Amino acid sequence: MRSLGLVVGTKDGIARIALGPHVECSKCGACLAALDNKARTIEAVNEAGAKIGQRVEIEIKPSQAVATAFLIFVLPLVAAIGAGYLGLGVGEAFGVMPDYVAIIFGIAGFVGSMLILRFVDRRYAKRMPVVVRIAEESLEGGD
Template sequence: MTEQGYVRAVRGGMAMVETIQTEACSQCSSRGACQMMGGERMRVVPAINEAGAKEGQRVIIAARRSTVMGAGFLVYMVPVMALIGGAVVGKAYGPDYGFEPQSAAVLLGVGLLAACWLAISRFSKRMAGNKNLAVRVIRIVKDTQDGGADAVDQCSAGV
């Protein structure tokens, strides 16, 4: 999955790339959720600067589709499954422990949801340093004489 953006800053081997949501979001079934939850179309993404881009240059950044899809599943589906699973188990086994079925369903569902969010947060922090999962600057887009961005300077590093 690729996006185009502008390098706003370079720090060591990392580039801070400002992007506008386009290709990746157009194919996402949850594309409207970002806007509803206060997200903006403009994003600044830290990316490994494999192309050697400098501040102000237009670049192409890329992330592995499997990484994006896996992260989406982890963030969206796993918490929902924890909530539903906890509610089902709480309703079934709550009366055995002196709880009303609906109270047990709510307590266990919300409890597992909270535990799931905590686990995902810790997992996310642990995976943040994994360079195989990182976004990368793969190309520098060169502007042509007429102001367009037709010519692309290819980076030798693949994604």
Template sequence: MEEQGKVIEIRGGAAVVEIEPHEECHKCGSCNASRPRLVMISPEKAGGLNVGDRVEVRIDSLSMMRVYILLYAFPLAAFVGVILALHAVSRSPVISFFGAMAATITTYMFVGRYLKKDRSFSPDVRKMGSTIVNR
């Protein structure tokens, strides 16, 4: 997935990039994608960027799929697994529900830490008109 944007701020070495919506997004608007989004680029990959630079932000499809699995499949599996296990043990729907919610929240906390720590999920950046890609 490749998108274009403009560096609007440098914060602690990291670049804040405003991603411009695609032209097709203006025609639809069903997901509010027609509004600009902000993306934080890590300091390692933001080297050499300045405020006002036009950039191309790229993340490969495999990384996006892994992020989707981490954000949706793992918490859902934790919720369903814990609710079934607790219901089999306690036969109380209230205990099962709150236990499953606690497991889901805990899973999101672990996934959030993992995504922040693993830099393979952060996008690659290239200045427009440049052939060098920061990796």
């Protein structure tokens, strides 16, 4: 999937790119985390050598978009539910209020999954989107 964006920052071969909402983006669900019409800022490997203020075309592999959407939306939910059921069992086994233990375990599972996602995000940074080219001036104004 390719998309146009505006470079808002660069550092060490990585470009921060502001992407506005568009129709193609709704197909994979990767950017539904913020349900508004504001621009999203992502980081991409700056292979094209883009500078701040330039319009660029970035490429995100569809498999990456699906995997990212799964990790962001499904993993924390599954972790919270699984940990909640585990907490329910632990609470019943020890004769402690199982509902409260389940809630505490569920919250811990959710928070733990978010910490895991943060670690995985740093570890797999090499799979970031890539700036494939600097867009032509005619694309900037829509003419």
